[in-house]
Amino acid sequence: MTIAADAAATKILLSESEMPSHWYNIVPDLPSPPPPVLHPGTLQPIGPDDLAPLFPQALIEQEVTTERYVEIPEEVQEVYRLWRPSPLFRAHRLERLLGTPAKIYYKYEGVSPAGSHKPNTAVPQAYYNAAAGIRRLTTETGAGQWGTALAFASAQFGLECEIWQVRASYDQKPYRKMMIETFGGTIHPSPSELTEAGRRILAADPDSPGSLGIAISEAVEVAAQSPDTNYALGSVLNHVLLHQTVIGEEALAQLAKVGAVPDVIVGCTGGGSNFAGLAFPFLREKLAGRMAPVIRAVEPSSCPSLTKGVYAYDFGDTAGMTPLMKMHTLGHDFIPDPIHAGGLRYHGMSPLISHVYELGLIEAVAKNQRECFEAGVTFARSEGIIPAPEPTHALAACIEEALRCKETGEPKVILTALCGHGHLDLPAYGRFLAGEMVDHELSADAVAAAMASLPAVPA
Amino acid sequence: MTIAADAAATKILLSESEMPSHWYNIVPDLPSPPPPVLHPGTLQPIGPDDLAPLFPQALIEQEVTTERYVEIPEEVQEVYRLWRPSPLFRAHRLERLLGTPAKIYYKYEGVSPAGSHKPNTAVPQAYYNAAAGIRRLTTETGAGQWGTALAFASAQFGLECEIWQVRASYDQKPYRKMMIETFGGTIHPSPSELTEAGRRILAADPDSPGSLGIAISEAVEVAAQSPDTNYALGSVLNHVLLHQTVIGEEALAQLAKVGAVPDVIVGCTGGGSNFAGLAFPFLREKLAGRMAPVIRAVEPSSCPSLTKGVYAYDFGDTAGMTPLMKMHTLGHDFIPDPIHAGGLRYHGMSPLISHVYELGLIEAVAKNQRECFEAGVTFARSEGIIPAPEPTHALAACIEEALRCKETGEPKVILTALCGHGHLDLPAYGRFLAGEMVDHELSADAVAAAMASLPAVPA
Known part of the structure; x- marks a missing residue:
């Protein structure tokens, strides 16, 4: 029931039994555990009870587990099979276009119902909540990939789904609302008048473009008020990264089929779940001495948490309702x-990725959006898939590495995660092609100003 | 190098070597050949020279070939491998939702770069034109699937691509323009001021919503004027239907893997290429007595060429520039x-499908768009894929058949072609969900009025 693969194949597939x-x-x-999550009042490590108003017990356990492997429930696997295992592609045409001796592989998650990697965690989150008797889920969404994924997953398990989308993206990407509604979800622009957190932001700035931090505050506030409603987060937390590791586990098996061992692994990072999903299984292999890939996170120059932020305790949301991480x-x-990569x-950045970065196990670089869209167009015209703005960051770094290989003649194996398609992000391509896109490199002053909001936590 | 399949699998896959x-x-x-295509001036059968201003020799030969099989060039297979073989899905979740004993399979072509079946013919058409030294292709497009496919395929073979899109769709679906431009194509709304045919229509009706017939006239006019420019058609013609048979050939192999034999095959029909692509290989099996499926074409009630049109010689375009078919x-x-299914x-209807219909080898039904969108939403919420408006017609007929099986208890095997996703058609879903969609059943008067334009051809 396994699938043999030809080393020259364009797509390396796994059968459902190999999922x-x-x-x-x-x-x-890891050589050391990540620092504990703290209660914002007591500054003591939080316990399961602190999370119970928002998450079901099964997810709280996954958040803190020290087990190396967690079994995927059959009910979740059954939904995964709608699109998983996802294909691994060899980018033959892109390589030819670049004239590089590098071998570029991309793991494509855009085949999922939501068009991104997000359903990998939306499905188990919806499943565990439904199993715990929850009736409704609330969440935030940026570009909309996560909100779409949770709306889809909620429909699979009979849950209602209510979503706050960052207004900048809500206005830029009107098709997201229609997609979410087609899956049966409800969506509001954030900040909204529906919550205390939203009203406070709007009072200060009626034209606020919103942020993920604000949208999280709104979704958390609503969930905390209703016993039959829980909150679901699309990235950052340990259990979310855990669920995404199906990406890397499959990619490991797929590369093994064609006898390829990665020299460089690149992934884009927002909250970090896509990156961790691809990279962590390979990092396990690296820590065990079975391979030695360079692992590189790529973030936007306008929001460079790894390359320009500080490593400190902070809230996950803007209103300061979450624990300190x-x-x-x-x-x-x-x-x-x-920017368009909402x-x-x-x-x-996810605390777990931040910790791994501090341990020196991964690298990070920042990219401006025009270089990224240029990479996206190059990729679309050679490989045929129009990438979402987020993974164009990884593609830009891929192309940079492949061109470096062209200089040096090294036939490196480069692996990346193409975490979603850009069908609902086409207006961004339209603006890029019309020459209307600008870069937003974050200034040192802006970084310093933002840091002023950091809570005081004794070392 | 083949892939074994589990009878209970959700996805039935083929390896690239099984393409x-x-x-x-x-x-x-067929028991009799289709009637000849006629020259509109002489009313005599046309020859290869009549088509040479628009098409390369290789495609003209495929248009009239009586060979049973035509080899797919390696250059075309190489591009096909970006997404082919496409998956065949068993609709476990839809079946469960309907409570039907029927087994529903859908062949999904939305995995292609353009998101539909159209690249199956766009790629060979671009290839043969490039091989013949052509520099530019012109074409029409309705919903935009075909234009996107030809823009993608043209990029693969270094051709320019210029597209006239029916204005009703151009206005309804603005993302298509961005997608086509991302692939490097140029797009105009039709009717346009760029052609004699377009200017004539606009003079009579400046607000003309356009039609495929008008857009074809514009694209043909431009191609006929330049020796380095050819025209490409996305459906209707024999060579287009020929290229689409990869769909049915793969589906045959996939069903055989799980030991399933179809009782009913349903496909949506516009020009007919998706339907023929799925159905013709099965019709071959039926004609040879190896299976006996009912084969059913589903068309929109607003444009019911098979169920309300006449079988007669007519032009392929509005301006009367094409041969008579x-x-x-x-x-x-x-x-x-x-309507939204542009x-x-x-x-x-494709002359070859029309002939097959006249021979009594297939059935036809018409569906209103609200029933179709209802089926699309049901499908999205159960199977996770949001279908393009076109295949929702086939899905509505599938669901109707599955519910009939629920009445009778028959465990029929139903096969359909899900020929594309609806990511760029989401505004139509938005209108449907908002209750703003209306049906457009064609009146007998409207049919009679339209028939007045039929050319006089002696029987």
Whole structure:
């Protein structure tokens, strides 16, 4: 029931029986555990009870588990099979266009119902909530990929789904609303008049473009008020990264089929779940000495939490309703410029990725959006897939590495995650092609100003 | 190098080595050949020279070939491998939702770069034109699927691509323009001021919503004027249907893997290429007595060429520039209401499908668009894929058949072609969900009026 693969194949496929049966938790394999999450009042490590108003017990356990592997429930696997295992592509045409000796592989998650990697965690989150008797889920969304994924997953398990979308993206990407409604979800622009957090922001700035931090505050506020309603987060947290490791586990199996071992792995980072999903299983192999890839996170120059933020305890949301997490952050008050990669506009980086970065196990670079869209157009015209703005960051870094290989003659194996298609982001391509797109490099002053919002936590 | 499949699998996959090496031509297997295409001046059968100003020799030969199989060039197969073989899905979740004993399979072509079946013919058409030294292709497009496909295929072979899109769709679906431009194509709304044919229509009706017939006239006019420019058609003609048979050939192999034999095959019909692509290989099996499926074409009630048109010689375009083809037609002056399934708004039906219908080898039904969108939403919420408006017609007929099976208890095997996703058609879903969509059933008076434009051809 396995699929043999030809080394020259364009697509390397796995059969449904080869789909991973477990998610991979990197924590027990790290040289040290990540710092604890703190209660904002007591500054003491939080316990399961602190999270219970928002999350079901099963997800709280996954958030703190030290087990290396967590079994994927059959009910989740059944929904995964609508699109998983996802294909791994060899970018023959892009390589030819670049004239590079590098071998470029991309793991394509755009085949999912939402068109991105997000359903990998939306489905188990909806499943565990439904199993716990929850009736409704609330969430935030940036570009809309996560909101779409949760609306789809909620429909699969009979849950209602209510979504706050960052207004900058809500206005830029009107098709998201229609897609979410087609899946049966409800969507509001954020900040909204529906919550205390939203009203406070609108009072200060009626034209606020919103931010993921604000949208999280709104969704959390609503969930905290109703016992039958929980909140679901699309990135950042450990259990979200855990669910995404199906990407890397499949990619490992697929590369093994063609006898390829990656020299460089690049992924885009917003909250970090797509990057971790691809990279962590390979990092396990690296830590075990079975391979030695360079692993590189690529973030937008306008929201560079890893490359320009500080590693400090901060809130996950703007209103300061979440626990404090130690992470690379630009400050929870930070409102990034409305670049088109809405999924990368988060003030902080996943605590687990931040920790791995501090340990020196991964690298990070920042890219401006015009270089990224240029890479997106090059990719579309050679490989045929129009990438979402988020993974164009990874593609820009891929192309940079492949051109470096052209200089040096090294036939490196480069692996990236093409975490979604850009069908609902086409207006951004339209603006890029019309020459109307500008870069938003974050100034040192803006970084310093944002840091002022960091809470005081004793070392 | 083949892929074994589990009978309970959700996706039935083929490896790249199992991709068809030949297209299938049904003509030699039919009990009688289709009527000849006539020169509009002489009313005599046309020869290759009549088509040479628009098409390369290789395609003209495929248009008239009586060979049963035509080999797919390696250059075309190489591009096909970007998405082919396409998956065949078993609609487990839809079946469960309907409570039907029927087994529903759908062949999904939305995995292609353009998001539809159209690249199956766009790629060979671009290839043969490039091989013949052509520099530019012109074409028409309705919903935009075909224009996108030709823009993508042209980029693969270094051709320029200029597209006239029916204005009703151009205005309804602005993302198409951006997608086509991302692939490097140029797009104009039709009717346009750029051609004699367009100017004539606009002089009579400055607000003309356009039609496929008008857009064809514009694209043909431009191609006929330049020796380095050819025209490409996205449906209707024999060579287009030929290229699409990869769909049915793959589906045959996939069903065989799980031991399923179809009882009913349904496909939507506009010009007919998607329907023929799925159905003709199965019709070959039926004619040879190896299976006995009912084969059913589903068309929109607003443009019902098979169910309400006449079988007569007519022009393929509105200006009367094409040869005369015997087909089911509503008259080449017919301008359908601007329903959302833009790809089904063609006044005529492929001559080959018309002939097969006259021979009694297939059935036809018409569906109103609200029933179709209802089916599309049901499908999206159960199977996760948001279908393009065109295949919602087939899905509505599928659901109707599955519910009939629920009444009778028959565990029929139903096969359909999900020929594209609806990511760029989301405003139509938005209108449907908002209750703003209306049906456009064609009146007998409108049919009679349109028939007045039929040319006089002696029987």
